[in-house]
Amino acid sequence: MKFYRLLNPQGMTILTKDNCTWSKLCVLLRKTSSLGCDSLGSLSKRTCVSYPKSPKTQLTKYNPISELQPFVAVPIIPDETVPFNPSESEIKSAATFFEPKEKSHVIRHIKTAARISDLPTYDIPEVAFIGRSNVGKSSLIQALFSKAPSGVHRKIVVSSKPGRTKALQLYQAGNAFTMVDMPGYGHNMPHYFVDCVETYFKERKNLEMVFILVDGEVGLTKLDEVMLEKLQAFSAVHCIVLTKIDKAKRHQLLGNLMSVMKYRDQHNRYCLPQPFLVSAHRGDGIELLKTLIAYVTGNMLVTGC
Numbered sequence: 257m258k259f260y261r262l263l264n265p266q267g268m269t270i271l272t273k274d275n276c277t278w279s280k281l282c283v284l285l286r287k288t289s290s291l292g293c294d295s296l297g298s299l300s301k302r303t304c305v306s307y308p309k310s311p312k313t314q315l316t317k318y319n320p321i322s323e324l325q326p327f328v329a330v331p332i333i334p335d336e337t338v339p340f341n342p343s344e345s346e347i348k349s350a351a352t353f354f355e356p357k358e359k360s361h362v363i364r365h366i367k368t369a370a371r372i373s374d375l376p377t378y379d380i381p382e383v384a385f386i387g388r389s390n391v392g393k394s395s396l397i398q399a400l401f402s403k404a405p406s407g408v409h410r411k412i413v414v415s416s417k418p419g420r421t422k423a424l425q426l427y428q429a430g431n432a433f434t435m436v437d438m439p440g441y442g443h444n445m446p447h448y449f450v451d452c453v454e455t456y457f458k459e460r461k462n463l464e465m466v467f468i469l470v471d472g473e474v475g476l477t478k479l480d481e482v483m484l485e486k487l488q489a490f491s492a493v494h495c496i497v498l499t500k501i502d503k504a505k506r507h508q509l510l511g512n513l514m515s516v517m518k519y520r521d522q523h524n525r526y527c528l529p530q531p532f533l534v535s536a537h538r539g540d541g542i543e544l545l546k547t548l549i550a551y552v553t554g555n556m557l558v559t560g561c
Contacts, residue, residue, distance in 0.1 A: 354403065370424070385437055395536040425438075
């Protein structure tokens, strides 16, 4: 029997069923997240089990939040929330999905598309990266695919000039998943942004998760809040990622992290309870994010053992 675990604001929920896919569970989450665990289990005829409260889990060293915790009196990730805390071996296994493996697992750029109708049709799960212009989307994807062929890196446009990404850029890791680099919102965004990006969120059937990037030095902006509200309206399951954490002073990063978590708790039911912190420049948090991507696309089980 396969086990897939859904994160929710109350903690970790397990839903079990033979041959169950994450896509089906995400659809289920969108439809029933406001009903609670008992309703979720009865509506889906799946077994729905909440983890009992257990002793506080020490965060993996791959999570930058673990370095911030000693400077805060209260738990950054609340005790009632089960953290995404993969084991060392699981993190190493996840990394292999981001590396080319001869002909069986090729990392490649497969499409540039400004319209949904131009996207390829397949059953491969997708994860999308969205954020304010110049928040570091392309740099993050380049860091995730650091061992990809040079031809892939040439396609990933990294620039100090905001708004260089003008269309959906699709990067595929074999048959495991596709990562979608999206145009940034705010400065210099394309005039067709709504038709391109928002239509993708509403209509793309194999979208498993949206990673919304927030500048770790700047913090949550009004533009970010508008996008979070739209993702909520679209019932799009998403995760907040704080980028450029190497540029932020510790007190800045802690303040911005706490603000993000407070906003999520007050306004959003489709957001994973744990934010992720990354630095594309130093590599902080990259391996943990790789593991989450492998997990939410249904390519591996994470037990933390």
